Amino acid sequence: MKNKSVEFIMDGRRHRHRRWILVTSILAVISCILCSAMLILGNTIYPMKDVIRALSGEQIQGVSFAVNKLRLPRMLAGLFAGFAFGIAGNTFQTMLRNPLANPNVIGITTGSSAAAVFCIVILHASGAVVSIVSVIAGLATVTLIYILSRGKSFSIGRLILIGIGIQAMLNAVVSYLLLIGAERDIPAALRWLSGSLNGSQMHELPPLVISVILLAPIVMMLxxxxxxxxLGEQSATSLGVDTDKTRMILILSSVCMISLATSTTGPIAFVSFLSGPIAKRLVGVGYSNVIPAGLVGVNLVLAADLIGQFAFVVRFPVGIITGIIGAPYLIYLLIRMNRKGEL
Structure with a gap:
């Protein structure tokens, strides 16, 4: 009887492992297809062989400029920002055991956004300055939310409510900055606030790329x-997890990635909110869905950008498309949680 039970458990584990590999592989293939489409499609559609020749350094009239200067930076920005948003959102939702506890809802992204708008509108800065200030603002925001939510004992519900309040306050700050800013700076700030890959430049991407390459493996290992x-604080401690140290590493890694992603592309709505639940539904339980959540984030950003570029007469920024997708899910989630008494 014991051997049958062990065999049953091992069969279930192997099944979950095969499912994880299959889902992750499919998501990776879809990401590759979307990346290729980002390089091929545009005002002029180029054959893949010409795109590969242009990427390899061969000079082809029209193709080299469009691919290397316009489409490649746009694709890389969507790829790394989507991966950062997906991983960070999944990390916060899993760690805090609440689907609402993601950087968009609890104000971390808004903190980075307010700092970036301040740099754009008041300081007329760009590039590295915006990235550094966004990371500092993101860390300051999450620290403030955590301190205010401590009280006599830590409460996830209190953290979410305080985060929503901080988000509302920071949105007011953004509105004030736009009100007092110079007229010439407002269009750039508004375009950035909507979450957009338009105008992505190669020289703006290194901070984001480096942060994802360095920090994403840390989150994966954890x-x-x-x-x-x-499972909760007590269960994790009893299983030998240093909860304070692990939580601190995860928070710092996630906030740095999402702050740099926000400073590069703007706050692309609902990607961090949707990626974790979608990945969890696809992968199931029993295995980490950090990598699948990152790949879902990539697919959401790239697919939404392609839809925004080519599905309508007017071109829309990627953040508008993800907002249209994510808002109904947020309403559904709130209704479901209210019925279960979780709100």
């Missing part, structure tokens, strides 16, 4: 500990 944290 993926098992992240799943254990979902």
């Amino acid at each position: 993926g098992r500990h992240l799943n254990i944290l979902e």
Whole structure:
């Protein structure tokens, strides 16, 4: 009887492992297809062989400029920003055991946004300055939210409510900055606030790329500990997890990635909110969905950008398309949580 039970458990584990590999592989293939489409499609559609020749450094009239200067930076910005948004959103939702506890809803992204708008409108700065200030503002925002939510004991519900309040306050700050800003700076700030890949430049991408390359593996390595944290503080401690240290590393890594992603592309709506639940539904339980959540984020950003560029007569920024997708899900989630008494 015991051997049958062990065999049943091992069969279930192997099934979940095969499902994880299959889902992750499919998401990766879709990401590659969308990346290729970003390079091929535009005002002029280029054959893949010409795109590859242009990327390899061969000079082809018209193709080299369009691919290397316009489409490649746009694709890389969407790729790395989507991966950062997906991983960071999943990390916060899993760690805090609440689908509402993502950087968009609790104000972390808004903190980075307010700092970036201040740099654009008041300081007339760009590039590295915006990236550094956005990271500092993101860390300051999450620290403030955490301190205010402590009280006599830490409460996830209190953290979410305080985060929503901080978000509202920071949105007011953004509105004030736009009101007092110079007229010539307002269009750029508004375009950036909507979440857009338009005008992405190669020289703006290194901070985001480096942060994802360095920090995403850290979150992946802590993926098992992240799943254990979902069981609660006492359970995680009893299983040998240093909860304070693990939580601090995860928070710092996620905030740095999402702050740099926000400073590069603007606050692309609902990507961090949607990626984790979609990945969890696809992968199931039993295995870390950090990588699938990052790939879902990539697919959401790239697919939404392609839809915004080519599906309508007027071209829309990627953030508007993801907002249209994410808003109904947020309403559905709030209704469901209210019925379960979780609000």
